[in-house]
Amino acid sequence: MQPEPLHVGGSAPGAIRVADRVREAVAAGRPVLALESTILTHGLPRPRNLEVGLETEALVRDAGVEPATIGVVGGVPVVGLDDDDIRRLCTADGVVKASTRDLPVARAQGLDAGTTVAATAWLAHRAGIRVFSTGGLGGVHRGAGETFDESADLPALAAAPITVVSAGVKSILDIGATLERLETLGITVVGYRTDRFPGFYVADAGFGVPARVESAAEAATVARSRDALGLPAAVLVANPIAEAEQLDPAEHERVLAEALRAADAAGVTGRDTTPFLLDVVQRATGGRSLEVNLAVYRGNARLGAEIARELAG
Numbered sequence: 001m002q003p004e005p006l007h008v009g010g011s012a013p014g015a016i017r018v019a020d021r022v023r024e025a026v027a028a029g030r031p032v033l034a035l036e037s038t039i040l041t042h043g044l045p046r047p048r049n050l051e052v053g054l055e056t057e058a059l060v061r062d063a064g065v066e067p068a069t070i071g072v073v074g075g076v077p078v079v080g081l082d083d084d085d086i087r088r089l090c091t092a093d094g095v096v097k098a099s100t101r102d103l104p105v106a107r108a109q110g111l112d113a114g115t116t117v118a119a120t121a122w123l124a125h126r127a128g129i130r131v132f133s134t135g136g137l138g139g140v141h142r143g144a145g146e147t148f149d150e151s152a153d154l155p156a157l158a159a160a161p162i163t164v165v166s167a168g169v170k171s172i173l174d175i176g177a178t179l180e181r182l183e184t185l186g187i188t189v190v191g192y193r194t195d196r197f198p199g200f201y202v203a204d205a206g207f208g209v210p211a212r213v214e215s216a217a218e219a220a221t222v223a224r225s226r227d228a229l230g231l232p233a234a235v236l237v238a239n240p241i242a243e244a245e246q247l248d249p250a251e252h253e254r255v256l257a258e259a260l261r262a263a264d265a266a267g268v269t270g271r272d273t274t275p276f277l278l279d280v281v282q283r284a285t286g287g288r289s290l291e292v293n294l295a296v297y298r299g300n301a302r303l304g305a306e307i308a309r310e311l312a313g
């Protein structure tokens with residue numbers, strides 16, 4: 001049975017649907033972990049996307065945490081998709097990628113959509129969820145000085161006081177510029193057991209982190225401190241892939257250059273850019289990068305669940 005629509009924040013009644021199990025867990029102070037859906041709809045090949053969507057929820061549940069995968073079904077943003085919703089988003093035709101600015105059009109036109117980190121973080125926060133795990137955050141694209149292509153993930157996190165677990169940002173991006181923007185936007189960044197900022201496929205993207213934590217409990221203390229100060233931005237917990245599991249850095253450099261050339265040649269812009277680049281990397285590495293992507297995502301879901309438990313406890 002579908003949960004009743006709920007009036008969330010300043011939105012019209014029924015505009016956002018929060019699943020009963022999620023609403024109850026939030027109200028009772030039980031741990032809840034938000035998960036995005038663009039990784040499923042636009043990041044992973046079928047049928048793997050559906051397996052990953054369901055497996056990740058199971059992993060979170062096994063950790064004693066209520067999973068809330070977020071996406072748009074028939075125009076309605078849903079916080080806490082059920083298995084049928086996830087199946088629909090992973091298999092239907094015409095599922096779009098929705099960042100925050102796309103939510104009104106998706107609603108008006110009754111579209112199905114995977115939500116990006118930006119849209120997911122906003123919806124999760126509106127529903128009272130405090131922790132969110134993703135694979136890799138969006139950021140400033142290479143060449144942004146010309147194109148202005150900066151992911152809406154960054155300003156969205158500046159306005160959502162939650163904790164986001166991510167393996168840094170994707171190495172397809174301009175990592176230095178992204179770190180500068182994170183600083184400008186007041187987003188707290190901590191490395192999880194590392195001094196180095198991770199680059200999704202690789203444990204070290206070539207930059208340091210401003211601070212580090214050694215445990216989920218320490219990350220939770222940083223989040224509580226943010227709350228105590230009344231600051232409006234997210235805390236980003238940068239959780240690197242284990243070095244033994246990362247994409248070989250030389251191979252990584254090679255396919256990255258290839259992907260950037262291909263995007264340039266194809267004239268790809270806007271919201272197609274990230275999925276296009278990731279797809280080229282996936283094909284050029286013969287699926288190796290896909291396995292890394294999944295290992296990263298699982299690791300972030302595990303750590304996010306731990307932090308959610310610490311914050312609830």
Ligand code: PSU
Nearest residue numbers: 038039043116117138151152271274275
């Ligand atoms: N992970 C993937 N593929 C993706 C994404 C994540 O494997 O496409 C998504 C995330 O949802 C992230 C988004 O928020 O890419 C960023 O896209 P953009 O740069 O257009 O904002």
Ligand code: MN
Nearest residue numbers: 149150151270
């Ligand atoms: Mn963009």
